[in-house]
Amino acid sequence: MTTARWDIDAVRAAFPALALLDDGKPRLYLDAPGGSQVPARVVERMSEVMLLSCANEGGAFRTSQDSDRILAGAHAAAAAFLGARPDEIVYGLNSTSLIFHFSRMIAREWQPGDEIVLTRMDHDGNVGPWVIAAEERGITIRWLDFDPETFEYRYEMLDELIGPRTRLVACNHASNIFGTVNDVSRIVAAARAVGAVTIVDAVQSAPHLPIDVTAIGCDMLVCSAYKFFGPHAGIMFVAADLRDRLSPLKVRPASTDMPWRHAPGTPSFEAQAGTWAAIEHIAWLGEICAGKTAQAPLRERIVAGLEAAITYEAGLMDRFLANATGIAGLTLYGTTSRNRLDARVPTFSFRLARRSPQEIVATLAAQNIYGWSGDFYAHEASGQLGLRDKGGVARLGLSHYTTVAEVDRALEAIAALAA
Ligand SMILES: Cc1ncc(COP(=O)(O)O)c(C=O)c1O
Numbered sequence: 001m002t003t004a005r006w007d008i009d010a011v012r013a014a015f016p017a018l019a020l021l022d023d024g025k026p027r028l029y030l031d032a033p034g035g036s037q038v039p040a041r042v043v044e045r046m047s048e049v050m051l052l053s054c055a056n057e058g059g060a061f062r063t064s065q066d067s068d069r070i071l072a073g074a075h076a077a078a079a080a081f082l083g084a085r086p087d088e089i090v091y092g093l094n095s096t097s098l099i100f101h102f103s104r105m106i107a108r109e110w111q112p113g114d115e116i117v118l119t120r121m122d123h124d125g126n127v128g129p130w131v132i133a134a135e136e137r138g139i140t141i142r143w144l145d146f147d148p149e150t151f152e153y154r155y156e157m158l159d160e161l162i163g164p165r166t167r168l169v170a171c172n173h174a175s176n177i178f179g180t181v182n183d184v185s186r187i188v189a190a191a192r193a194v195g196a197v198t199i200v201d202a203v204q205s206a207p208h209l210p211i212d213v214t215a216i217g218c219d220m221l222v223c224s225a226y227k228f229f230g231p232h233a234g235i236m237f238v239a240a241d242l243r244d245r246l247s248p249l250k251v252r253p254a255s256t257d258m259p260w261r262h263a264p265g266t267p268s269f270e271a272q273a274g275t276w277a278a279i280e281h282i283a284w285l286g287e288i289c290a291g292k293t294a295q296a297p298l299r300e301r302i303v304a305g306l307e308a309a310i311t312y313e314a315g316l317m318d319r320f321l322a323n324a325t326g327i328a329g330l331t332l333y334g335t336t337s338r339n340r341l342d343a344r345v346p347t348f349s350f351r352l353a354r355r356s357p358q359e360i361v362a363t364l365a366a367q368n369i370y371g372w373s374g375d376f377y378a379h380e381a382s383g384q385l386g387l388r389d390k391g392g393v394a395r396l397g398l399s400h401y402t403t404v405a406e407v408d409r410a411l412e413a414i415a416a417l418a419a
Helices: 008-013 040-052 062-082 095-107 128-137 155-161 184-192 240-245 269-288 298-324 357-366 379-384 404-418
Strands: 089-092 115-119 140-144 166-172 197-201 220-224 234-238 330-332 347-352 372-374 393-397
Touching (some): 008 269, 040 269, 062 089, 062 234, 089 269, 095 220, 140 155, 155 184, 269 298, 298 347, 298 404, 357 372, 357 393, 357 404
Parallel strands (some): 115 140, 115 166, 166 197
Antiparallel strands (some): 220 234, 330 347, 372 393
8 A cells, every 4th residue: 555655856966867957948758658768776786786896696706796696687687677577587688588588489389380479560570570480381371460459469369369289379568559458368378278388478567567477477577777767678577387398499508497498698697786776666665655664575676655545546547637638639549538547558559640650759859748659660550540650659658757847748739720
């Protein structure tokens, strides 16, 4: 239960970039779905590693032992973040390369006549690697559609899509274009019933929602630290039985034990240290905004921090939706219901009747308001909506460091553009 109020000033003070001015104009970062801002503690930890304790792991000397401690701490922190065990965590360059890496091992198990289920909503990072693997193995792809009115998966298709030949089901926890939060437990349960491997893309949910891989029941789940206030790094949860079943893609002398088994080459100790610090930032939110003590277990503080952030971000979303839906000529691609704020993350994609998405973000950028235009690699979704060749959409994303005044400033700028 939240016992403290959201301390937006303390939260913002943690992020040096939020205080920057350009010609006296504050920067308004609404680009978080593409990459979030970073608290000082993350950068301090990373520079400490590189300046004061830079060594490979596994040695007898002090700086190497520091690297061992970073590996252990970063895996334990990611495990607490996802509700997993430390030996079920794999760090990599980013989510896409981790999925490519695992797809190669998983596809070895596929036989002609097998099928996999992909969705038309996902970022291509959890689609493209499986499409390539399916082509290489000569197996069939079946597609889970979304409803273009509700921007939700068409769950009623699951019975017909998933069957005895299904070997893998890949789906998305939160859409990077619509903001929809998907019922991944439902999809995973349907896949597990036929023994299919399941992979959930949690890249866009991880900055906003507590994730519990045990509750979801998935075999794999992936997220990217640079979306949740950390450095550029990817994290893959892989459940112990699948982890052990997969024959690792490794060089011959490398260990088959975790954390090395599925992480070829020398890891980025600095990125792992920074990711650990980003997770500690979220735990700190649980202390300052939800009344947890610093002695409470890491998982408990993380969940409390994110639950407090959900409440705060719901207020921002409500304000955004209340005003954006009144702007003439604005079409929002995502649920607009203010009664179902738990059905979305604060990512808003829209078009204006007489402005291209590129024109929208360029005009906003001229006012020091940062957003993105395009399809953001939601390749199937933008194709399905006929937007891929029309410049896609403009996308603004709110974060736990966004203020109400910033939401209003963005809305005023959009309203002026629409007029
Ligand atoms: C939902 C989703 N999945 C996957 C990715 C790819 O992540 P990465 O850049 O870590 O490969 C992104 C990036 O924006 C994303 O939004």
